[in-house]
Amino acid sequence: MKTLRAKEDYPLADKRPELILTPTGKSLPEINMEKVMTGEVSVEDCRISSGTLEYQAQIAESAGHPQMAANFRRAAELTVFADERVLEIYEALRPFRSSHEELMQIAQELEDKGAVLNATFVRQAAKIYRKRNKLKGDK
Amino acid sequence: MKRSKRFEKLDRSPVNQDSFFVEWAEGGLSALRSPYDPDASLVLRHGRIEAMDGKEREEFDSLEAYIADFGINIESAEEAMALSPGQIARMIVDINVSRQEVLRVTTAITPAKMLQVVQCLNAVEMMMGQMKMRARRRPANQAIVTNVKDNPALLAADAAEATLRGFAEVETTCAVSRYAPFNALAILIGSQACRGGVLTQCSMEESLEIKMGMRGLTSYAETVSLYGTEAAMDDGDDTIWSKAFLASVYASRGMKMRFTSGTGSEVLLGHSNKKSMLYLEILCVYLARACGAQGVQNGSISCIGITTAVPEGFLAIAAENLVVSLLGMEVASGNDQAFSHSDLRRTAKLLMQMMPGTDFITSGYSATPNFDDLFAGSNTDCDDYDDYYMMQRDMQIDGGIEPVAEADAIRVRHESARACQAVFRELGFPLISDAEVDAATFAYSNEEMPPRNISADLVAAQEFFHRGGGAIDLVRALHTQGFAKAGENLLRMLKQRICGDYLQVAAIIDNDFSIRGGINDPNDYVGPGSGYRLEGQRWEKLKQKDSALVPQKILEKQGGGEKKSGFYKWSEVRPANFPEADIVIGLSPAFLSEATGVEICSAQELMLQQIIQGIAVSGMSSAVVKVFHVDNLAEIALLAASFSASGIGIGVQSKGLVRINSNARPAEDSLEVAFNLPFSKAEVYKEIGINAADYAQNRIPTPVAQQIRAGGLTNYQLQMIKLSAQESGSLERRKKPFLMEMNNRSLLKVDATAHPKPEREAD
Numbered sequence: 001m002k003t004l005r006a007k008e009d010y011p012l013a014d015k016r017p018e019l020i021l022t023p024t025g026k027s028l029p030e031i032n033m034e035k036v037m038t039g040e041v042s043v044e045d046c047r048i049s050s051g052t053l054e055y056q057a058q059i060a061e062s063a064g065h066p067q068m069a070a071n072f073r074r075a076a077e078l079t080v081f082a083d084e085r086v087l088e089i090y091e092a093l094r095p096f097r098s099s100h101e102e103l104m105q106i107a108q109e110l111e112d113k114g115a116v117l118n119a120t121f122v123r124q125a126a127k128i129y130r131k132r133n134k135l136k137g138d139k
Numbered sequence: 140m141k142r143s144k145r146f147e148k149l150d151r152s153p154v155n156q157d158s159f160f161v162e163w164a165e166g167g168l169s170a171l172r173s174p175y176d177p178d179a180s181l182v183l184r185h186g187r188i189e190a191m192d193g194k195e196r197e198e199f200d201s202l203e204a205y206i207a208d209f210g211i212n213i214e215s216a217e218e219a220m221a222l223s224p225g226q227i228a229r230m231i232v233d234i235n236v237s238r239q240e241v242l243r244v245t246t247a248i249t250p251a252k253m254l255q256v257v258q259c260l261n262a263v264e265m266m267m268g269q270m271k272m273r274a275r276r277r278p279a280n281q282a283i284v285t286n287v288k289d290n291p292a293l294l295a296a297d298a299a300e301a302t303l304r305g306f307a308e309v310e311t312t313c314a315v316s317r318y319a320p321f322n323a324l325a326i327l328i329g330s331q332a333c334r335g336g337v338l339t340q341c342s343m344e345e346s347l348e349i350k351m352g353m354r355g356l357t358s359y360a361e362t363v364s365l366y367g368t369e370a371a372m373d374d375g376d377d378t379i380w381s382k383a384f385l386a387s388v389y390a391s392r393g394m395k396m397r398f399t400s401g402t403g404s405e406v407l408l409g410h411s412n413k414k415s416m417l418y419l420e421i422l423c424v425y426l427a428r429a430c431g432a433q434g435v436q437n438g439s440i441s442c443i444g445i446t447t448a449v450p451e452g453f454l455a456i457a458a459e460n461l462v463v464s465l466l467g468m469e470v471a472s473g474n475d476q477a478f479s480h481s482d483l484r485r486t487a488k489l490l491m492q493m494m495p496g497t498d499f500i501t502s503g504y505s506a507t508p509n510f511d512d513l514f515a516g517s518n519t520d521c522d523d524y525d526d527y528y529m530m531q532r533d534m535q536i537d538g539g540i541e542p543v544a545e546a547d548a549i550r551v552r553h554e555s556a557r558a559c560q561a562v563f564r565e566l567g568f569p570l571i572s573d574a575e576v577d578a579a580t581f582a583y584s585n586e587e588m589p590p591r592n593i594s595a596d597l598v599a600a601q602e603f604f605h606r607g608g609g610a611i612d613l614v615r616a617l618h619t620q621g622f623a624k625a626g627e628n629l630l631r632m633l634k635q636r637i638c639g640d641y642l643q644v645a646a647i648i649d650n651d652f653s654i655r656g657g658i659n660d661p662n663d664y665v666g667p668g669s670g671y672r673l674e675g676q677r678w679e680k681l682k683q684k685d686s687a688l689v690p691q692k693i694l695e696k697q698g699g700g701e702k703k704s705g706f707y708k709w710s711e712v713r714p715a716n717f718p719e720a721d722i723v724i725g726l727s728p729a730f731l732s733e734a735t736g737v738e739i740c741s742a743q744e745l746m747l748q749q750i751i752q753g754i755a756v757s758g759m760s761s762a763v764v765k766v767f768h769v770d771n772l773a774e775i776a777l778l779a780a781s782f783s784a785s786g787i788g789i790g791v792q793s794k795g796l797v798r799i800n801s802n803a804r805p806a807e808d809s810l811e812v813a814f815n816l817p818f819s820k821a822e823v824y825k826e827i828g829i830n831a832a833d834y835a836q837n838r839i840p841t842p843v844a845q846q847i848r849a850g851g852l853t854n855y856q857l858q859m860i861k862l863s864a865q866e867s868g869s870l871e872r873r874k875k876p877f878l879m880e881m882n883n884r885s886l887l888k889v890d891a892t893a894h895p896k897p898e899r900e901a902d
Contacts, residue, residue: 056642072642075387078388090385093380
């Protein structure tokens with residue numbers, strides 16, 4: 001598929017609605033009040049999928065925002081992780097929380113689940129934390 | 140030392156209750172420039188930054204390393220760094236250089252270079268730059284909706300009114316943090332019940348805030364904080380890596396976010412490393428970009444007291460907003476903290492962003508009275524609305540909000556409070572009573588709200604949150620309770636996180652849920668006539684002022700219609716000659732003429748009677764002569780003097796201006812001129828009669844003009860405009876001055892108590 005471009009394809013919901021699917025595989029028109037009331041649509045359906053984030057990354061990139069694109073691509077990988085887990089990883093990345101080994105384990109876990117960008121990200125963080133003394137016990 | 144009364148009064152003035160510091164570089168107390176700010180430099184090797192702003196890679200701290208690795212566009216860096224700061228500054232201000240061309244350069248320079256660039260700009264140039272560089276074409280505004288009781292019905296009502304007034308975002312926080320789920324849902328329901336699409340946030344500690352976001356209880360996050368030194372970041376209990384990860388977590392849940400930073404925060408924490416406040420803030424903005432955020436809230440924010448205590452404070456704050464735009468991001472530009480006792484000073488602060496326009500002119504206009512603003516008071520609050528609207532009207536500026544009718548505000552407040560009440564009922568929360576709904580509808584502040592059982596609320600809020608409650612429950616509750624539209628709007632807000640369109644730069648959700656932002660509605664300003672102009676329907680809306688007089692209506696009221704000859708109490712008798720009386724009053728051509736209407740004629744008669752009385756109580760006689768061939772007041776007064784036995788004459792124009800002349804002096808050399816009439820207190824005109832009599836008796840009175848306070852004429856300017864036009868229209872160049880008399884002399888009640896003298900009969 002051709003890379004999306006801001007001018008032609010944004011907003012996605014207007015210009016390319018057929019590309020948008022929830023992580024549970026539903027399309028936008030399926031998210032309606034009727035289905036909410038019957039319980040067919042729940043909170044898990046009201047989320048962004050990794051595919052949609054990749055499209056938004058392409059749009060950001062074409063509009064001259066490479067860092068936003070990188071952010072959205074890392075985000076795309078994180079969609080498959082449960083809320084609790086990403087929050088735990090966030091906590092682990094805060095200063096003086098984790099040892100170097102613990103961070104590397106998190107990186108491995110991310111990589112194993114296909115989140116390679118985030119794995120690289122965490123490994124880079126671990127390296128800097130060691131250099132700048134932000135690891136557990138460094139305070 | 141004996142004190143000057145002038146200076147004593149100044150000491151008490153509001154601005155002198157603010158706090159000020161002298162600059163002190165070592166303490167980080169310099170707004171825009173410190174001798175310790177680094178020089179700009181860049182060394183690239185193999186597409187990687189090896190040295191930046193005087194430091195080798197080995198010496199970078201985690202923040203500098205992050206900026207070097209992710210925050211600068213390497214490809215154009217060498218070319219951009221080769222330009223001088225002055226050259227880049229001129230590009231920013233030059234209307235012939237497009238925003239895109241500027242971004243190509245400014246996204247490829249180092250932080251120290253960026254500092255040097257903005258240091259070249261004065262206040263007006265800063266604003267010129269901001270006008271061109273903001274991301275979104277049309278400015279918007281953000282409201283703060285809180286109250287000290289965390290009362291949900293009041294939050295919902297205030298969110299609704301803020302929405303009605305046009306705020307694109309609404310922010311809340313809590314007095315008691317366990318109220319957070321309720322506060323978040325109250326403003327969510329309140330806003331969406333009024334108009335779908337308003338973005339809502341609940342500012343709390345980072346992990347609580349993201350958790351609420353994950354449930355859909357908020358639609359975006361803003362207070363994800365950044366600091367410019369590592370030590371300050373440590374104090375904030377984050378690293379740039381954890382912050383960047385958090386930004387990705389928000390995006391992974393389909394939620395818009397922006398970072399928050401601001402000059403002065405590092406100084407406040409005692410970690411400024413002797414750098415200028417602006418330099419450290421520029422680092423924060425670079426960090427935000429490096430993380431891939433779409434926007435930043437800055438403009439000193441909570442530390443504005445520090446930045447504005449030193450010289451160039453406003454300039455530094457305008458610069459930090461501009462730097463966000465220069466790095467291609469959305470800026471929510473402060474103006475959200477009360478920092479000064481002086482109304483003039485806080486207005487000046489606001490103008491630097493309001494006049495050029497930013498993506499969000501304030502990142503927190505308090506929609507409630509400041510004492511209910513839990514962020515310790517905003518620069519502007521609900522009491523300032525009409526001033527804010529008037530500035531928009533005066534300058535044709537779109538400040539992001541619009542005037543509303545009282546009846547509409549009451550209606551939306553009522554509906555939203557009821558919607559919130561319905562949700563509380565449906566979800567089994569402690570009930571919101573009808574009395575609370577009613578109170579919230581008409582309230583000024585939390586003081587009108589009946590107290591709630593706070594412990595019961597907190598238990599219910601925590602229970603709702605911990606059992607996984609979220610926005611989808613609110614959607615169902617609203618629908619079940621008969622608030623279909625509100626429920627539909629809330630559902631559509633949830634759907635925004637599925638498509639992620641509002642994650643892009645400066646995106647807001649407009650009416651009909653259309654996305655408007657930096658990508659599809661970019662700022663295309665390139666000089667006069669270009670970019671966003673306030674015009675058409677929106678300008679009509681913003682210039683609305685209910686109390687504005689409608690000229691056509693006034694002129695209708697004041698007639699044109701009643702031109703009956705018997706209507707006017709004065710009529711012409713015969714051509715005037717010398718001497719008609721001790722003192723003659725000369726009337727201008729349009730005075731009491733057929734062309735003026737009922738209301739004006741009554742006022743003119745009153746003026747005339749007062750002057751006659753004033754002359755009479757001084758024991759002198761008077762006559763009234765109407766002049767037709769000139770409308771110049773000085774000439775009319777001189778003519779009146781020429782018909783007067785005493786040689787003193789009074790000239791009166793139809794709009795009420797008066798002159799007293801002597802026939803021994805030329806026309807322009809009046810004895811008295813009173814330009815700050817007309818239509819001030821009628822008794823003033825009696826003083827004129829008395830003064831004329833004084834001159835006639837060789838006494839020198841206090842001029843009437845000195846006895847009146849100047850000002851306040853604007854209420855009559857419309858009448859004056861009409862009357863001025865009448866004068867020239869009523870000229871009859873060949874007609875001689877005529878003696879005038881009242882049709883029924885008994886109607887002229889003269890109070891000749893002082894020195895009664897026999898009246899001279901007219902011929």
